[in-house]
Amino acid sequence: MEQKESPYICHVFVCTNDRHGEKRSCADGNSPAILDALKKEVSNRGWKKEVRVSQSGCFGLCGRGPNVIIYPQKIWFSEVSTNDVTGIVQKVQDVLDAMN
Numbered sequence: 001m002e003q004k005e006s007p008y009i010c011h012v013f014v015c016t017n018d019r020h021g022e023k024r025s026c027a028d029g030n031s032p033a034i035l036d037a038l039k040k041e042v043s044n045r046g047w048k049k050e051v052r053v054s055q056s057g058c059f060g061l062c063g064r065g066p067n068v069i070i071y072p073q074k075i076w077f078s079e080v081s082t083n084d085v086t087g088i089v090q091k092v093q094d095v096l097d098a099m100n
């Protein structure tokens, strides 16, 4: 295998796990729409080389979903809705500002 440093300053993971109603999961809170909105914001702001937004499986906080996390900064957001996308983007901006 090859090991190298991440090219991204931060990596935003959005849990899109869907248990189809068998048990609560982040998809119940429309996390795919949160994922799409975050991807669009990162693209619109020209951050594609610094910030990566990816869908993810379960983080183990299903009852408090939708969950979004930012690494390596160890920032976790729970009970997220599409109305919170602006706040998450602002937190990413803060991370980028702190790096520059």
Ligand code: FES
Pocket: 015, 016, 017, 018, 024, 025, 026, 027, 057, 058, 059, 060, 061, 062, 063, 065, 066, 067
């Ligand atoms: S289903 Fe999203 S944290 Fe478990």
